[in-house]
Amino acid sequence: MEKGLSGLRGRDFELSDVFYFSKKGLEAIVEDEVTQRFSSEELVSWNLLTRTNVNFQYISARLTLVWVLGVLVRYCVLLPLRVTLAFIGISLLVIGTTLVGQLPDSSLKNRLSELVHLTCCRICVRALSGTIHYHNKQHRPQKGGICVANHTSPIDVLILTTDGCYAMVGQVHGGLMGIIQRAMVKACPHVWFERSEMKDRHLVTKRLKEHIADKKKLPILIFPEGTCINNTSVMMFKKGSFEIGGTIHPVAIKYNPQFGDAFWNSSKYNMVSYLLRMMTSWAIVCDVWYMPPMTREEGEDAVQFANRVKSAIAIQGGLTELPWDGGLKRAKVKDTFKEEQQKNYSKMIAGNGPLS
Amino acid sequence: MGSRSSHAAVIPDVDTIRRETGFSQASLLRLHHRFRALDRDKKGYLSRMDLQQIGALAVNPLGDCIIDSFFPSRSQRLDFSGFVRVLAHFRPVEEESPGIRDPKQPEPLNSRMNKLRFAFQLYDLDGDGLISRQEMLQVLRLMVGVQVTEEQLESIADRTVQEADEDGDGAVSFLEFTKSLEKMNIEQKMSIRILK
Numbered sequence: 001m002e003k004g005l006s007g008l009r010g011r012d013f014e015l016s017d018v019f020y021f022s023k024k025g026l027e028a029i030v031e032d033e034v035t036q037r038f039s040s041e042e043l044v045s046w047n048l049l050t051r052t053n054v055n056f057q058y059i060s061a062r063l064t065l066v067w068v069l070g071v072l073v074r075y076c077v078l079l080p081l082r083v084t085l086a087f088i089g090i091s092l093l094v095i096g097t098t099l100v101g102q103l104p105d106s107s108l109k110n111r112l113s114e115l116v117h118l119t120c121c122r123i124c125v126r127a128l129s130g131t132i133h134y135h136n137k138q139h140r141p142q143k144g145g146i147c148v149a150n151h152t153s154p155i156d157v158l159i160l161t162t163d164g165c166y167a168m169v170g171q172v173h174g175g176l177m178g179i180i181q182r183a184m185v186k187a188c189p190h191v192w193f194e195r196s197e198m199k200d201r202h203l204v205t206k207r208l209k210e211h212i213a214d215k216k217k218l219p220i221l222i223f224p225e226g227t228c229i230n231n232t233s234v235m236m237f238k239k240g241s242f243e244i245g246g247t248i249h250p251v252a253i254k255y256n257p258q259f260g261d262a263f264w265n266s267s268k269y270n271m272v273s274y275l276l277r278m279m280t281s282w283a284i285v286c287d288v289w290y291m292p293p294m295t296r297e298e299g300e301d302a303v304q305f306a307n308r309v310k311s312a313i314a315i316q317g318g319l320t321e322l323p324w325d326g327g328l329k330r331a332k333v334k335d336t337f338k339e340e341q342q343k344n345y346s347k348m349i350a351g352n353g354p355l356s
Numbered sequence: 357m358g359s360r361s362s363h364a365a366v367i368p369d370v371d372t373i374r375r376e377t378g379f380s381q382a383s384l385l386r387l388h389h390r391f392r393a394l395d396r397d398k399k400g401y402l403s404r405m406d407l408q409q410i411g412a413l414a415v416n417p418l419g420d421c422i423i424d425s426f427f428p429s430r431s432q433r434l435d436f437s438g439f440v441r442v443l444a445h446f447r448p449v450e451e452e453s454p455g456i457r458d459p460k461q462p463e464p465l466n467s468r469m470n471k472l473r474f475a476f477q478l479y480d481l482d483g484d485g486l487i488s489r490q491e492m493l494q495v496l497r498l499m500v501g502v503q504v505t506e507e508q509l510e511s512i513a514d515r516t517v518q519e520a521d522e523d524g525d526g527a528v529s530f531l532e533f534t535k536s537l538e539k540m541n542i543e544q545k546m547s548i549r550i551l552k
Contacts, residue, residue: 016537018418018478019545021499025422026446027548028412030390324411337415342501345417 017345037229037322038265047258049281074280082127082279089123090176094183096120101186113187114165121161129283132159139290140164141249144215146208148241149251150313151223152231153264154271155278156253159286166221167191167211177271189217205244212246219249224306230263231255233320237310239302247293250309252317256285289316373437377444378464387443391436402426402434417499421478441465445474448547469534471546476533486527489517 048070096116103109125132140163141147147166149156160166168190172181181192191207211217224237231254242248255262260281264274278284291312296305314321367373367388374384392398394406404423413419426434426442444465463469479487479495492513500509520528520536528536 016475016540016545017499018475018495019542021416021418022422022475022478023446023546023548025413025416025419026443028410028416029394029407029422030387030443030548030550032410032412337411338417338419339501341415342417342499343503346500346503 037233037235047282049260074282078129079280082129085123085127086275086279089120089127090180092123093117093120094179097183097187101183110188116187117161117165117184121158125158125162125284128155128158128278130155130159131283131285132162133287134163134290135287136290137163139249139292141166141219141251141290142247142293143217143219144212145219145247145249145293146212146241146244147219147221147249147251148224148237148309148313149221149253150231150234150317150319151225151228152253152255153228153262153274155262155264155284156223157221159253159288160221160251163288165218167218168221169193169208191220201240205240208241208244212244224310228264228266230265231257231319233322234310234314234317235322236325237306238325239306242296242302242306242309245296247295248305248309249293250291250313250316252287252289252291252313252319254287254289254317254319256287259283259285262286287317291316367436369437373440376465377440378447378466379440379444384440387440388436391439400435402439403432407434417501418478418495421481421495421498425474425477442474443548445471446546446548448549449543466547468542471542472534472537473530475546476530479528479533486525486529487517487533488527489513492517492528 048067093116096119097113100109100113100116103112147160149160157168165188167188168184170181170192172178172192172194181190184190185192189211191211193204193207208220211220222241224241225235226238227235229235260278260283262278262284269277294305294309294312296302300308311321313319367384370384373379374381379387391402394410395402396406396409404427407423407426408414408419413422416422426438447466449466449468476487477483479491481491481494493509496509496513517526517528520532522532522535523529
């Protein structure tokens with residue numbers, strides 16, 4: 001701010017200071033960092049999907065022909081195969097977990113439930129033609145820890161569970177998701193909340209603390225951004241997950257946008273149309289990096305710890321870091337940020353001592 | 357796919373807007389794209405709420421004043437031409453010599469005069485053509501929040517009005533405003549480079 005405001009007469013207030021703020025304001029109106037994170041990433045070169053055709057124009061008849069072939073392949077060949085696989089995967093999951101849930105608690109039950117989860121998730125990932133590269137498998141999250149990752153879409157869950165079982169945290173849904181949730185909780189303990197309970201942060205923290213205290217329970221999977229971002233950046237991590245204690249295992253997930261856009265724009269598409277879009281893309285290709293575990297250091301509060309983890313994930317995944325809250329796409333920004341700007345400015349004009 | 361018709365056809369009155377604002381076709385398309393992105397409920401116009409949702413604007417101390425400048429005369433709807441007209445004030449000035457310009461044509465929106473008029477209007481809250489000491493105080497208060505005491509703020513406002521006020525009426529008119537800023541490089545300070 002100092003650079004932008006320096007004027008003719010040193011650093012006292014001038015009439016021209018209004019220019020700086022109005023220019024910043026209008027720049028934000030033309031393009032701001034947050035809004036662009038909630039639309040799909042723009043591609044450098046077209047990948048023959050209409051949905052990513054934002055800036056490209058008609059080039060030649062040959063390209064149109066290739067595109068038509070692509071459409072035929074995707075919709076008439078790949079889509080039916082994928083839908084069938086998805087069907088098989090989900091039914092197996094529901095049936096399998098219900099059956100395993102009948103067994104009494106024992107290590108056999110845990111092993112079977114792991115088997116069921118892994119197999120069905122792998123089938124579901126194949127249903128999306130997912131190709132996943134796992135890096136640093138030695139750092140895979142252990143029992144009794146909390147796994148933290150950047151959030152792009154509900155498919156993140158599938159991608160992580162193909163390589164290991166996690167206890168999930170989330171709201172209870174209705175419909176198809178609800179059936180799956182109820183089935184899964186029979187086989188191994190997930191933490192599903194009612195919508196009303198989620199508002200009570202202490203209740204949530206208490207339940208999560210109980211879960212990780214039990215070292216035999218699976219690591220909890222949490223997405224601290226709280227909302228889906230378009231995989232070009234990492235937004236503010238909410239501090240709630242970092243107050244629970246325990247070891248945090250960060251995981252970075254980066255999708256390759258050339259094969260298919262995995263971002264779920266929940267205000268634009270509902271779940272079913274999103275899945276259809278996924279199944280009619282070329283493939284879902286992504287990289288998953290497991291990172292060494294982190295714990296909160298002495299004298300570090302939850303917010304600083306959250307930021308540290310966020311930076312680590314951003315650097316690993318090659319994403320940019322933003323201090324903004326992902327919830328901004330729905331709610332207004334807090335006044336504390338405006339006060340900070342006001343403070344900076346006042347220090348400049350009034351901090352020069354008493355005026356004559 | 358490829359043979360989509362030119363987007364410009366989607367923008368209403370695109371030729372009039374181009375003439376008045378001087379934006380290039382590409383810039384207009386980009387701004388139209390942005391307009392539609394900000395219009396989350398697809399109403400076809402923007403409301404105050406749509407602009408307030410921009411994080412970087414909401415934390416700007418003058419954010420509300422800037423939003424008001426888009427909505428003149430109590431209207432609650434901002435259509436695309438209104439949106440672009442305000443943004444045109446911040447278009448960078450071209451390097452052409454003033455002699456070539458046709459004097460009969462209205463001054464381009466991004467001329468020095470019009471940029472200054474825009475800034476003046478941010479201070480002049482009641483629109484009477486004069487910045488009174490009270491209005492100066494109000495705008496200052498917006499920029500500093502609660503961080504500065506009333507006395508300090510009053511002395512800053514008094515000093516500023518005194519320095520700019522030439523005819524001694526206790527308020528700053530537009531001419532006095534322009535005179536006090538004549539040495540300032542307005543063209544550069546009030547231009548957003550990406551808006552060509």
